[in-house]
Structures are given as structure tokens and as C-alpha cells.
Amino acid sequence: MKIDPMTPDGAILAELGRRLQQLRKLEGWTQQELATEAGIGVATLRRIEDGSDSQLGSWLKILKALGRAPTIDGLLPEDFPSPMEAALGDKARGKRRGRGDRSDSRKPFRWGDGGA
Numbered sequence: 001m002k003i004d005p006m007t008p009d010g011a012i013l014a015e016l017g018r019r020l021q022q023l024r025k026l027e028g029w030t031q032q033e034l035a036t037e038a039g040i041g042v043a044t045l046r047r048i049e050d051g052s053d054s055q056l057g058s059w060l061k062i063l064k065a066l067g068r069a070p071t072i073d074g075l076l077p078e079d080f081p082s083p084m085e086a087a088l089g090d091k092a093r094g095k096r097r098g099r100g101d102r103s104d105s106r107k108p109f110r111w112g113d114g115g116a
Contacts (some may be wrong), residue, residue, distance in 0.1 A: 014051030021049040023066065038065035 001007075001015045024034050031049075035042040038061040045062070047053035063072055 010051065013054050017049045017051040020062065024049075027066065029066075034062065034065060038062045 001011070003012055003015060007015075024031070029037075031042050031045050035045040038045070038058075040058050040061055044053060044055070044058050048055075048058060048062070060072065063069060
């Protein structure tokens, strides 16, 4: 299922729970093993996999236990561009737009030269 802005919260939780269960099984964990490793109750893990529990703290513990902590950082990056940087794009970072090296800019351009 593709999650988009129109997907209801309950459907998102159910889908994330399904994905978590699939990952857990793929990596060979039982619910009891993962719950113990994450420091949560097995009933909590079952609720999360069923899509009926959305405690962020429990999700964080589970993702860490599965070795997926780097994915947490991707949810909300530490650094965001300033509004001015975002508006200006590459120019704000000192990058030039256009074709490659312009060191040959002393020659006047003529239509039909082929550009090289």
C-alpha cells in the first residue's frame, strides 16, 4: 500500500504494523524475542503490528532493536535549509548553473558554431 497525504491515520498505522511484522519475520525474530530486545511487552508489540498502538517511544525502541536507528534520523533531518536557501536553490550555496567550465568565455558566441 502506498501511503500518501490522503491515507487515513488508522490505515497508515495498520500498514506500518504490517511492514514491521514482515521485517521482523524476514530477520528471523519472534515477537517475544523482539519485544525482549526492545524492552517492551510482547502485548505492546502485538498491538503495534496490528496497527492499534502508535506510541512513538515503543516504535523507537523497536527500530533500534532491529538496527534501524539511522532510518529514524531520516524522518526529520537535523538540518533544514533556510527559507532563503530553499528559494535560491544552488545559487545560495555558491554553485553556478549552466554548462560545465566557462574558462573559454573570451571567445564571442556565434550562432551555428556548434557550441564547442
